[in-house]
Amino acid sequence: MKRRSVIATLGALSIGAKASALEPGEVLKEPYKVAKKAIKADIVVVGGGTAGVVAALQAARAGRQTILVENGSQLGGTTTTGGVAYPGIFFAWGKQVISGIGWEMVQEAVALNDDTLPDFSIPHGKHHPRHQVRLNGQLYALLLEEKCVEAGVQIRFYETPTQVTPQKNGWLVETVGKGIMTQITCNQLIDCTGNAFVTSMAGYDVLREATTQPGSLMFEIGGYDFQSLDLKLIQARYQEAIKKGELDKPDFRNNIVGLLRSKGDNISHVLGADSTTSETHTVANIKGRMALLKTLRFLRTLPGCEKTKIIDVQNETAVRETYRIDGHYKVTHADYVTGKLFDDSVSYSYYPIDVHDENGVVPDHLKEGVVPTVPLRALVPKNSKNFLVAGRCVSSDRLANSALRVQASSMGMGQAAGAAAVLANMQNKTPLDVSMTDLRKLLEEHGAIVPGSQKG
Numbered sequence: 398m399k400r401r402s403v404i405a406t407l408g409a410l411s412i413g414a415k416a417s418a419l420e421p422g423e424v425l426k427e428p429y430k431v432a433k434k435a436i437k438a439d440i441v442v443v444g445g446g447t448a449g450v451v452a453a454l455q456a457a458r459a460g461r462q463t464i465l466v467e468n469g470s471q472l473g474g475t476t477t478t479g480g481v482a483y484p485g486i487f488f489a490w491g492k493q494v495i496s497g498i499g500w501e502m503v504q505e506a507v508a509l510n511d512d513t514l515p516d517f518s519i520p521h522g523k524h525h526p527r528h529q530v531r532l533n534g535q536l537y538a539l540l541l542e543e544k545c546v547e548a549g550v551q552i553r554f555y556e557t558p559t560q561v562t563p564q565k566n567g568w569l570v571e572t573v574g575k576g577i578m579t580q581i582t583c584n585q586l587i588d589c590t591g592n593a594f595v596t597s598m599a600g601y602d603v604l605r606e607a608t609t610q611p612g613s614l615m616f617e618i619g620g621y622d623f624q625s626l627d628l629k630l631i632q633a634r635y636q637e638a639i640k641k642g643e644l645d646k647p648d649f650r651n652n653i654v655g656l657l658r659s660k661g662d663n664i665s666h667v668l669g670a671d672s673t674t675s676e677t678h679t680v681a682n683i684k685g686r687m688a689l690l691k692t693l694r695f696l697r698t699l700p701g702c703e704k705t706k707i708i709d710v711q712n713e714t715a716v717r718e719t720y721r722i723d724g725h726y727k728v729t730h731a732d733y734v735t736g737k738l739f740d741d742s743v744s745y746s747y748y749p750i751d752v753h754d755e756n757g758v759v760p761d762h763l764k765e766g767v768v769p770t771v772p773l774r775a776l777v778p779k780n781s782k783n784f785l786v787a788g789r790c791v792s793s794d795r796l797a798n799s800a801l802r803v804q805a806s807s808m809g810m811g812q813a814a815g816a817a818a819v820l821a822n823m824q825n826k827t828p829l830d831v832s833m834t835d836l837r838k839l840l841e842e843h844g845a846i847v848p849g850s851q852k853g
Contacts, residue, residue, distance in 0.1 A: 432577045438464040438551070439822045440815075441570055441583040443558060446474020447484070447804045448788030448811030449589030450541050451498045455815030455843060456587075457548035458498075461822055464581060465550050466572055468557040472545065474591070476804060477538040479715030480615030481663060484804035485529030486747050488517035489768045494745040497845035499808025502544065503530055506537040523762055525749055553579070561586070561598040566825075567783055568599075585783050585818035585828070589811060592673045593720040593790035601778035602723040606795055610717040610753040611647070612670025614685030616661040616710040618693070626701045628654050638695055648688040650757040656692070657702070665689065668755060672716040685714040717753060717789075717802065724792025725829065726774035733797040734763060739772035741833055742848035743817070743840070744809030746771055748800040770848040771801065773829065773836070776814050782827045787814035809845070816840050 419425060442453040445467030457463040465472075475481050484503060487495045507514055510533040521527040545552055556574035563569075567584040588595035593603045635653040638644040647666050649656045656664050667685040671677035689710065696705040726739075734750070746769045749760035763769075775792040776785050786792075787810040789802035800806070816839045820831040837847045847853040 429576070433580075434577060435580045435582070436464070436551075437582045438462045439583065440464075440585045440587065440818045441466065441568070441581055442587045442589055442815075443570070443595045444474070444589035444591060444788070445469070445472040445552070445554075446589060446591060446788065446807075447476055447499075448591075448807040448814070449474070449587070450502075450545065451808045451811035452587050452589055452787055452815035452818070453550045454498050454544060454548050455812045456819055457545070457550045458843060459816065459819040459839065461819050463548075463550050464553060464583070465545065466553045466556050466558065466570070466581075468555065470554055471538045472541040472552070473534070473538045475715050476532065477534045477541075478711065478713060480534060480711035481613075481715055481804070482532045482534035482537065483526070483529040484532070484808070486521075486525060486803075487530070487805045488528060489745070489747040490766055491518055491520075493517075494747050494768050494846060495805045495809045497809070497812045497840070497843055499805065499812065501844065502537070502540055503532065506532045506540055509540070510536055523760075525760065525762070558595055558598060561595055563599070563782070570595075584822045585785070587814050587818055588722075588784070588786040588790065589788050589814075591716070591719070591789050593722050593786065594673065596722050596778050596784075596786060596790065597720065599778075599781070599784065601781055601784075603720040603790075604723055605720050606718065609669065609671065609719060610799070611666040611668045611755065612672075612681055612685070612714045612716040613663055614665045614667060614682075614689060614711060614714045615663060616665070616689060617708040618661050618696075618705055619708045620704040620706040621657070621702045623657055623660075626657065626699075631657070631699050631702075634699060635695075644692060644695060645688065647755040649692065652757070657696075666753065666755070666757075667714050670714050670716045671719055672714075673719050678713065678716075681714040681716065686710075718795075718798070719790075721790050721798060722778045722786050722792045724775045724786075725777050725779055726772050726792060728769075728771065728775050728791065728793040728797045728801065730794055730796035733769045733793075733800060734767065736763075736767040736769050738770055738848055739774075740849075741773040742770035743773045743776070743813035743836065744771045744806070745769065745846065745848055745853075746801050746803075746806035746809065748803045748806060750796050750800050751803070752796065752799045769797075769800070771806070771810055771813070773813065773817060773833075776810060776817070777829055783821065785814040785818055785828050787811040812840060812843065812845050816843070816845075
């Protein structure tokens with residue numbers, strides 16, 4: 398082909414390609430760019446889990462402009478995404494000790510799903526799960542979102558902080574999300590990440606154990622009749638598989654019968670589960686899922702379990718322990734088990750000491766009549782201004798934290814942190830400088846029970 402003919406042919410092909418590239422209704426656009434936005438709020442809460450939702454609702458209901466940053470797709474954290482949909486414990490020794498916004502949400506979820514609350518007048522003895530409230534986790538997530546929207550909380554899903562910088566009278570929180578980078582200026586900042594992530598990013602010291610508690614992947618299995626199973630045979634086969642290295646003993650607490658009896662639920666143990674970074678949480682998720690899949694295949698080789706199947710499994714491994722703040726006060730094991738009442742107590746906690754390890758867990762229950770409390774100082778990192786935390790990263794030693802970290806306690810701390818941030822913002826103070834009288838009054842106006850007050 399002659400040179401002129403080649404050029405003419407290529408030109409025609411080029412013109413034809415441009416002409417036929419778009420279908421009717423299509424519009425050719427340049428590659429989209431990451432949007433940049435600058436916004437302001439009175440209070441920013443990072444982490445939309447158990448504590449964070451309550452903190453944000455308290456702040457917004459008290460009239461403060463509130464932003465809630467959550468790197469996942471729904472609110473509720475451990476209760477919803479983690480699948481531990483049985484918060485507790487709200488009652489101690491026949492008396493309610495944790496109420497307010499968290500309890501309001503739990504009650505609504507129970508009512509809307511036609512569920513039943515436990516009879517809290519009957520002592521739970523050594524079986525504290527009897528006083529935990531079983532919820533429809535996904536319904537609960539919907540209710541949380543509805544309440545935040547109604548209260549005026551600005552929810553920012555799929556965003557995570559990249560930088561936290563102190564300002565003259567507050568904070569600049571820079572976040573990144575899908576297709577967006579945001580600069581949020583606020584007066585008060587509340588870290589409810591569970592990992593003290595924002596605390597560390599702000600430059601404050603954090604604490605961690607050399608070996609942390611295992612996490613749990615929540616799931617449900619079915620397809621077999623437990624009553625008809627040969628449990629001795631199954632136990633023998635299970636131990637044989639462990640000896641051969643086909644199964645790992647810690648994955649299900651060396652308790653294959655317990656796994657079959659419970660049909661899943663909270664029996665998985667993922668050693669070293671860590672939600673601090675996307676990389677470490679990825680590892681925890683993969684380990685939990687691989688253990689479940691491997692065990693499922695094993696179960697299907699057993700007599701009576703050939704049709705075992707997964708009915709449901711959570712999207713991620715729930716994590717019990719990572720970092721805690723180094724606060725103005727560290728709640729100790731002795732403080733917790735004696736029910737120490739602090740001058741600045743802002744909420745109660747009620748749960749046994751509950752440290753999980755590779756062998757399982759043996760709860761250490763509180764003595765009768767003991768109800769621990771949480772001081773405001775444990776929610777404030779040392780050397781900080783206009784900064785609070787709530788949830789499992791509360792300043793505490795390991796044993797105390799194993800009980801403080803649970804859902805009802807985290808709800809109480811979340812409401813206290815939200816209220817303290819409100820007063821600090823209104824009065825142009827840092828949280829530890831607000832009046833305890835004012836703080837107790839605000840909390841009680843929103844239904845909370847405050848230790849040391851006439852109602853608490």
